[in-house]
Amino acid sequence: MNNSSVNVPSEISREISFPVLLMMSMGATVGGGIFLAIYYSINAGYSPMVLLTSLSVCGLLAMCTAMSYAEINSALPGADGLHDFSKKLFGIRTCNIIAWCEWLLLCAVGAMNAGILGMVLGNFISMWFGVPLNSFYGIVGTRLITLVVIILITWVHYRGVSETGEFGFYLSVIQILFLFAFLVYAYFKISISDTIRFEFNLPVTFSAIICLSAFSYTAFSGFEVISKAGFETIKPRENIPKSIIYTVYFTIIVYLLMGMASPFFQPLKGLFASKAAGNDAILMSVLIIAVFSALYGSIYSAVRICFTLGKEGLLPHLFTNVSRKAKTPWVSLHYTALLMIVFSLIISPFRLMVMTSAIALMLAIVVNLSVVRLRRLMGDELVYGYLMPLFPFLPLITASIQLLLLISLFSVSYSPVIFSFLWLAAGIALAFRRLHTDRAETQMDMHVLETDSDEQNYGKGSIIAAVADEESALSLVRTVYALGVSDRRPVELLHFINVPDQLSMADGKKYIDTGKESINEMKLYFQSQVPVNFTIKYCRNIARGIITAAREREAEFIVLGWGGKSRNKAYKLGSVIDPVLECAPTNVLVVKQVSNTVPQRIFVPVAGGRNSTFAVEIAMRLIDPNKGMIIVLNVKTGNEPIVFDVANFIEEVTARTNFPRDKIHSKTIESKRVVETILEEIENPSNRCDMVVIGSSARSLWHPFMKDSVANKVAKRCTKSIIIAQKKTNLRSWLGCWL
Template structure:
């Protein structure tokens, strides 16, 4: 007997819910309208031209909205601190989730140090312009470069320390401080955009700056879009606020969608203002096109443009960048802290990371660790290439989020309570995946050093997971946990799993399993019972729900253990279907035998029942047995309705196994008047040949009827057992019962429903179901 991965019975400290919709919108905008967009504006106009810079931000906004919808859907269903870490754990398991959280922590922390340095550089530049550093120059022997460098680093450390303290004081203070700063930066940025519009109204000739529209060619758009894509990643920090947001299922999706829409409009407006800021032929521009003149200054181009556009342009720009860098610094410290806190909360990092301050209700352990990375990087390390590594990891995170939204919608759509579901699923995440893959390739060429740093951090994370986290992780509610396992034999041969629900259907399953196993070479039987625990009950308190499963397993063992090697497992979970599919994959089962429990109450969607998702997702052959009061161990007359598909062939194989050697096995074709090229007699002969049977093993019968269900039910009355192939259909299809299910519901005779695994399932379904 083994007991594994027991969840922690101790109550987990909770973060306080104080952030409103306004606070988290401001938090997302603060992350997006960072200093990077100002640096990227001049580079983008130089690379792609006047029309290109506007299209860059417009198209990036569209593609960012696709990923934002993925984040919105996932956050509305899983509103917990950790963001992509939580999504990956539920979608792809612990390994992927640890890497997601590990990368998210690194990316946010290093981005925070970059914003701290950006604030310091512009602040010291402004102070130096006022002449306030002149006394220091004299004190240090007239070496301004050294003085400026030291002051920049010192200011960056002090600034980072200040925002670490603000985050320590609590999410309310963090949200309020971030909201005030973001309002300030948004005001300054909008001021620049409004000045651009006013300039065009006063002088329409400035619109000539857009001619030619794309002087460098359309291919340059890919370059500039890749360079500026991370300027739209504020929805990631919003996802981190799940534990602290008021009414998160509604407010998180709204904040993500609204923030991306707002920031896209602002970016396009600022890009427009940048293009029209310089008048053709003005002083200093000469014969150059205005966009060329701005582009020659590269990252400083936007500053030069703003200085030409409005009075006190340099001063306003400096204030805008200062506000932007501090708001982004606040958001990245918050995001990095929550990402590492999630790792500590779930046991993937030491308990220090999960400590919460009793008074402030903030994760101070994770905050200290995040602060160490931010301050160390800001004080000592060159941030350009490290920041590129952060960009690459953010791209990896967005890629994983889009994979997760597909995986979780298909695999757990019937379990989760969504506050938002994206339209046209799964088109948006697939489009986003393609675009992110293209941009990630471009980022490879942007920084070679970044592609050295990123793998080193990922390899270090893998080492920590394998050496520490793997055996210490706390089981989450969505995970399948082994309660009781008896392994009497080492699995060999042909693995067969029998899902037992209660003692009432154990006899029918035992009889069917015996015949199915007897036809295989060296069969090995795994008896499994999944304990479905209600949401309000802790998994650690679920032992009282195991009694029916123990009785069913004991009854099955009494018979089957005399004939085949046999192991047993009792597991508890929130969803039986997912638990069984998980066990099938873990044990590498080739045949799954289940009992029929009748028509489910809610048939609005097929995924609402237990059997349906198992049949759809199990990567093996599945046999569903419905017994009756007159069930027999020996069947002399078996009916097999067929239509020619792969499941019909498998149904014929199962019928041959269930029937006695001298039994009559009748293949039935119902002719409803539809034109089909299915030849029944030829199909029967082919199946007999495939199974190495005598040609007369299968007899054939064709009947004409308007309803195939009525015809099959009429014929089933004259047979002791009916075996049907499962109807193939898309997962979660909006429809009623399938033909095999209707037969099983309406006949009093025993029924077996068979589904062939492996080749029938699509690659898409294997990956995401």
């Protein structure tokens, strides 16, 4: 199993630094959503405590989701953000459905901000020309302004200004400066005013907090935009998680400060009700800057997602056309702008806010479940720049609360939520009837390079022998042969080529020779007594490849070779063996230095339990049937909570297996030094031990933080041939994979 790594130069220059990344994230997050949330709270007559509590709830949920995003981004810094992650974790169809929903989210956010911008500019025109906002000309004028704003931003993007990122960076800086200046001004006005009062005597109800939290959730979304810049970012494993988490910290602080100054936002009540909002030019100016920056960022991201949907086949291939002059995906840009125009003209900003919150909650649930699935599937193969705390309970609890908020949105306004689910249903239908299928292979797939096995006729209950090299192959021969003959099971020899992250999966073909030589050497020993097939695969992670093969074959045994120590101190036995023992859905045997001769005397240290019984059963298959002897060794410390009866244990095993009772002897020793006593008995020349078979120690959920087990300690220090045996436990393997 070749672990060679090759340094391949990156094709994309990394130019985005941490300050630029942070500004991009902040600018995309702080938009018109917070102003609509404050308006909804004021219009509904909620107490400021309801608003502050709701913003705190949304902030905590956003922080937990940001931690999930940060961990995924640190492990998989991909250029396509959530689309790229979901493709690796859930497959092409699911990732297209998620991207389809993400496109709706960004288009709705853009339309909402454009609509707010049209209202604000229309308010100024209303004051200048004396045209009421709720009149026919006022409504038409507001819609025309919204249309002009979207067209203007679309033209800026078409010109290619957004590709450098400089315009968005400076726009975000101006937005943040204006926002802080506005907060200083707002608190100054509150401190000197006798008319602005906080109505803390209003009732605070749980239903009000839930509804306002659900409505306001989208105000905290936007930080995920920077996950699409993974390949352009300097030190992405470090800078992207920092930018995401710092953005949410900043957003929580700013929103709470704005919430505490909510009485100062009374003009919003008139503005969003299509009435004159007064002459508070500073409030209107801050609103313009905030929504313009968010609108700019949402169009930028929505166009990239639309382009990706065209490339993946969910939308027509026409959407992948790029302008030769401007180098921008002009078809995706125009259709995205058209969708924003339709939304802004026929749907009010209030209902667009509900729609965006519904989609944002759906995607946040997916992200929190994705981080759990990422650890389950790829936790041992990835390099993490950030790990979220309290895993997996934090993402699972967060996803549950977000689901509650999604359901509660129906009580705020049911029609936008229904439209969101209809859009999701349309995405599912398109994903299962893709318009074209020309896509590149995903980097997560495992591919068969060479095989002689028949997938249709190959029986269940096979023995999978994971062959690493010629030395380990010879060590596996005796065990695999004995299991195949005694149980009459077919054998499949598997060799996995580990392809480094820097290389494409196709480069795995360069390392096939080592695997073929090892397999051919091992096949010579089986002749025709055991049916043998082989498969050579290349993949990203060997442990996951072995577990997947065992699950697909419904194998009865996995047999692994082991050199005797782990190269990585983070693992007890090794980076391949530990995950296989933890997650394998079948019986596992770890073999160390087993020769091809038939053993005459096998020692089996036991302490009770299913793995001890399984170890004895394996010894029965390996022992010489004529001259062999099995010695069941039990060391009593005097502190055992349950007395283990060795004689009764042997009687039960022999009665069930029909193994001759006279070929099994027992030996019980009292000692406080369990490991040392077992090793002394094994290594004593007078005992003539040929092999040791020991059951794997039962592991708790906290085993990564505990000391090494007795079985592992004996195996590491033993100089004899030794096999670690673990009986399959479906529940434990399931828990091990997920938790």
